[in-house]
Amino acid sequence: MPEETFVIVGASLAGAKAAETLREEGFTGRVLLIGDEIERPYERPPLSKGFLLDQEPREKAHVHEADWYDKHDVELRLGVAVESIDRAEHRVRLSTKEEVGYDRLLLTTGASPRHLEVPGAKLQGIHYLRTMADSAALKQAFAPGGRRVVVAGGGWIGLETAAAARTYGNDVTIIEPEPTPLHAALGPELGGVFADLHREHGVDLRLGQGVAGFWGAGQVSAVVTSGGAEVPADVVIVGIGARPNTRLAEEAGLDVSDGILVDASLRTSDPDIHAAGDVANAFNPLLGRRIRVEHWANALNSGPAAARAMLGQDVSYDHVPYFFTDQYDLGMEMAGVATPGEYDEVVYRGDFSGREFIAFWLSGGRVVAGMNVNVWDVTDDVQALIRSGRPVDTARLTDPEVPLTDLV
Structure with missing residues (x-):
């Protein structure tokens, strides 16, 4: 048997x-x-954190040592794109014009930054961050210091690159259409924490405004806001979200909607094709609904889960979404999903004003998300609270003297 x-x-x-x-x-x-x-x-968090800040070498971001692939008989083909999938023949066509047959296929094609389609968007000096090369270019742009940096978008990428730019000694302005940074991810309560953090570090936040265009003669020199203001800029970073790379799946006739639709075993509408990472819109049994997660932990965990499913193992991918960030002197870990409109209240344990606390998002008295800020070794406990799905006593939840393990 072959x-x-x-x-x-x-x-x-x-x-x-x-x-x-x-x-x-x-x-x-x-x-x-x-x-x-x-x-x-390679892993992507260092691109907006340690590698961008020149605190970690390039090699630290790589998933494996260079010789790992040969040692484990994994054929690594780099600089080669897959142009199409022939599901009937179980073959993929490569940009080299080769065709490769498969018994099982896994799509981990990730996502690409959303681009601003405004006047001047093709000027030099406008950056997007997705790849190692993008991060290296940003590092070079930041490193002299004394530059005027404008960040379009107050999401995670926008805030982390803004913090890096300030650390290099640049002047930074963030332009964000929502009333707070991270409004869609955290809601106004915790979005305000990050707004205050950046203001304290000298960042100019222009909230409730979008980007209407860019000025410059070849090189960007100013950003025009939706309110008509002109913000001088030597460097621009656009961080307005990402789109899943679904072209291959769509052209192959797989079910697609905000990502490649997969079940709890990360199987697509074709039983011989799976998808994982940023591109997969997966049914999460714990949450009882579909969710597409672009964070590092999802890539780390969903790839192995898909591999086991491809081998015929019984897989139910029900991880609690997890994310972390480091900005200036603030370190944070987030578990769960805190979508505005899907929670009733936010409560706190610890020193909120001193930024050493845990925030809990509640819906129907149950913890649906938790974020620990400069408080460590509690992520497992927070995830256990989310997994339990049981109502909690708010007074005990917010009391630092009550161990979180007693609430599960």
């Missing part, structure tokens, strides 16, 4: 961890990991 071939499209964290898991689980067939970047698989 050996099976498992093809992974997307040499990302999710793809690399899937390949690793296939070998750990004893799969002896052919594993082909294909990526259109020339960089071997």
